[in-house]
Amino acid sequence: MKQTTKYTNQPIGTFGGFRHYVNTATGQYIVAGKGGANKKQLKSNPKLIRSLENSDEWKIVGKWSHQIRMSMSDIIHLAFGDYTAGLNQFAKNLQKMDVESLKGYRLIETSKFKPLLTSINFNIRHPFNKVLVRIPDVITDSQRKTITLNIPGFRACNEIIWPKPYHYFRFSLQIGQISDYIWNESERTYDQQYPDIEHHRVVVRSEWIDRLAGIFDLSLTASFPDEYLPVENATVVVALGIEIGTNETPGTISFKKGDGTMALVACL
Structure with a gap:
């Protein structure tokens, strides 16, 4: 059960058996129930075997999404909206690509599908590919230790598309690492x-x-420092953030949350 109303400073949290939260993308206040069978019922009822399999696999989906967010935590403030739902769906799709393991034990092997990660949209208000006109060049060494991002001949007034006037911009290059998830028997x-x-x-x-x-x-x-040198099956994520600044006060640069965007531009 889910009820949606306009948010007017209602309480947020889990109480009374319901979750109370705000969808930041729509501004709606949502009250959602916690339905479904409990863990004991899932394990004891043969008719719920598929639900049990999905429940076990879904636990790792959330951990995978958390791993992605942590690997880019220095620029994740440039994400906007319920991008976590998109991450979870993407992780589930990766899990379904494991056709060798039994359901309930399927792996999330990011290292086999690295290029697909760049399709994830982290900002529904300002999608990255609608803000930055050109795709940056990403160069790395054989060890994936040093990453260089280039945009030669860059001209911001033509290549950054922003819906309102702005004065300044700043780029942030974030590199991180994520791991595959495997089954520990x-x-x-x-x-x-x-x-x-x-x-x-x-x-x-x-x-x-x-x-x-x-x-x-x-x-x-x-x-990466020497102690963080990527291992063979680790996936190196390369993210780019764009912050938009104004000079509301002469001589200063102001940045407000929501004025920017980010994306994964390469996975190595």
């Missing part, structure tokens, strides 16, 4: 192949640049 649970790898991340930011700065070669380089 002895523990009867899913594990990261490389635990806590999502904390191996680095961010590099440009200076604030005037939108009328003219044509220049944009280049950002980020490197």
Whole structure:
């Protein structure tokens, strides 16, 4: 059961057996019930075997989505809307691509489908490909330790499409790592192949640049420290964030939440 009304400062949280939350994309206040069979019922009723399989697999879907967010946590403030639902759906699709494991034990092997991750939309208000006209060039070394992002001959007033006037912009290059999820038979649970790898991340930011700065070669380089050198099956994520700034007060640059966007531009 779900009820939706306009948000007017109603309480948020879980109480009375219902979840109370706000959809940031629509501004709607949502009250949703927690229905369905409990864990004991799922395990004891043969008719619910498919539900049990989905329940077990869904646990790892949420952990995979959390891993993605953590690997880009320095620029995730540039995401907008219920992008987590999109992450969860993407993770479930990856899980379905495992045709070798039995249902209920299917893996999430990101390393086999790296290019697909760049299709994820993290900002429903300002989709990245609607803001930045050109696709950046991404260059890496053989170890995937150092990542360079280039946009030669960049001209902001032509290549950043923003719905309202602005004065400044700033780019942030975030590199991180994510792990495949595998089934641990002895523990009867899913594990990261490389635990806590999502904390191996680095961010590099440009200076604030005037939108009328003219044509220049944009280049950002980020490197993992030696102790974070990517292992063979780890997926290196390359994300780019764009922040939009104004000078509401002379001599200062102001950034407001929502004024920007981000995306995965490469997965290596």
